Amino acid sequence: xxxxxxxxxxxxxxxxxxxxxxxxxxxxxxxxxxxxxxxxxxxxxxxxxxxxxxxxxxxxxxxxxxxxxxxxxxxxxxxxxxxxxxxxxxxxxxxxxxxxxxxxxxxxxxxxxxxxxxxxxxxxxxxxxxxxxxxxxxxxxxxxxxxxxxxxxxxxxxxxxxxxxxxxxxxxxxxxxxxxxxxxxxxxxxxxxxxxxxxxxxxxxxxxxxxxxxxxxxxxxxxxxxxxxxxxxxxxxxxxxxxxxxxxxxxxxxxxxxxxxxxxxxxxxxxxxxxxxxxxxxxxxxxxxxxxxxxxxxxxxxxxxxxxxxxxxxxxxxxxxxxxxxxxxxxxxxxxxxxxxxxxxxxxxxxxxxxxxxxxxxxxxxxxxxxxxxxxxxxxxxxxxxxxxxxxxxxxxxxxxxxxxxxxxxxxxxxxxxxxx
Ligand code: ATP
Ligand code: MG
Numbered sequence: 001x002x003x004x005x006x007x008x009x010x011x012x013x014x015x016x017x018x019x020x021x022x023x024x025x026x027x028x029x030x031x032x033x034x035x036x037x038x039x040x041x042x043x044x045x046x047x048x049x050x051x052x053x054x055x056x057x058x059x060x061x062x063x064x065x066x067x068x069x070x071x072x073x074x075x076x077x078x079x080x081x082x083x084x085x086x087x088x089x090x091x092x093x094x095x096x097x098x099x100x101x102x103x104x105x106x107x108x109x110x111x112x113x114x115x116x117x118x119x120x121x122x123x124x125x126x127x128x129x130x131x132x133x134x135x136x137x138x139x140x141x142x143x144x145x146x147x148x149x150x151x152x153x154x155x156x157x158x159x160x161x162x163x164x165x166x167x168x169x170x171x172x173x174x175x176x177x178x179x180x181x182x183x184x185x186x187x188x189x190x191x192x193x194x195x196x197x198x199x200x201x202x203x204x205x206x207x208x209x210x211x212x213x214x215x216x217x218x219x220x221x222x223x224x225x226x227x228x229x230x231x232x233x234x235x236x237x238x239x240x241x242x243x244x245x246x247x248x249x250x251x252x253x254x255x256x257x258x259x260x261x262x263x264x265x266x267x268x269x270x271x272x273x274x275x276x277x278x279x280x281x282x283x284x285x286x287x288x289x290x291x292x293x294x295x296x297x298x299x300x301x302x303x304x305x306x307x308x309x310x311x312x313x314x315x316x317x318x319x320x321x322x323x324x325x326x327x328x329x330x331x332x333x334x335x336x337x338x339x340x341x342x343x344x345x346x347x348x349x350x351x352x353x354x355x356x357x358x359x360x361x362x363x364x365x366x367x368x369x370x371x372x373x374x375x376x377x378x379x380x381x382x383x384x385x386x387x388x389x390x391x392x393x394x395x396x397x398x399x400x401x402x403x404x405x406x407x408x409x410x411x412x413x414x415x416x417x418x419x420x421x
Pocket of ligand 2: 058
């Protein structure tokens, strides 16, 4: 049998209600902040990610699903959401539209990674993007959205780590200091870090290897290199979060893995998900559009990994929705009753209820068993005498009481009943 590609997962009908629940909370939280949904293509020109995400990032150097299409163009499956949204924003002339522009997405992304718990090749994200606002209030609002989303999911042991990586000028000085600091150790560090050392030393701080981590702990801190403007921006973001009572810790090791960030960067992390503790991450990316040859527009955003969120929700025992059962199962005992059950099921469906009736010509006993398995709230049984009297025997499956209900009144009866379920 052909098997699912490595690093991918099926989301089966027995689990999809959890996904719908999380997506529902995401949409509801986005709405509270007036972020609207955006959908961009699953693939883009490779160049978009190479330039947008950054040539020295792990995503671009190692993780992209890139291929030539039949026309010989190099295209890449979306490894993250931000570059595509930036392209859509610019290409549709939205800089000239209503600002700030606020959009969210619920996407699957593709990265060629070594699969493990919380690290997949196809994974899903809830992301939010805010364009056109340079001030710290936009950073704070974006972080608040993320915080409220996680709180609504009942995740209380998640820590917000906050940092500022300054602007290009701050980083120029900082990178020099980092090079001076890492120089004596670089031969003991991993090959990737040696490349990072040459091209983008700050990225070394994001290395997950133990042999490199032992040197990064005592490295110079970017916060000591911020220029006056970047420092003031960071202070104001913190002040706004303080006022909104959003707890955070300043953590100079948060530098984020993608090149487009500037100033504010943040991660929501937890110990509950094992090694893959970052469930949501984001920051400001004021230079992204410029990097893509579009007139500069300030921007801030985040993305949360849904698979990781589910892992953490399970580990923390966060409330999970139960799979909702069908409103009514209609059991027919003989041929004519089955026909009546079929017609009534159709009627109930038209009235907005969910119901099922037998498709497998099962015995009555087997039909009841099935109704139980699908979590039917009511079971309406029709036999010879019910057919003659025009009323079904309706059993409330929660309290096991039964009542005789006329066929014409069944929809209303079930509707009223399920409201209080
Ligand atoms: P990591 O450091 O864990 O590799 P990242 O910096 O590559 O994460 P981002 O690109 O910022 O991650 O993506 C934001 C979020 O998306 C992550 O915090 C995580 O929850 C999720 N995520 C990223 N890559 C994967 C993956 N391969 N599988 C599952 N979730 C992922
Ligand atoms: Mg990664």
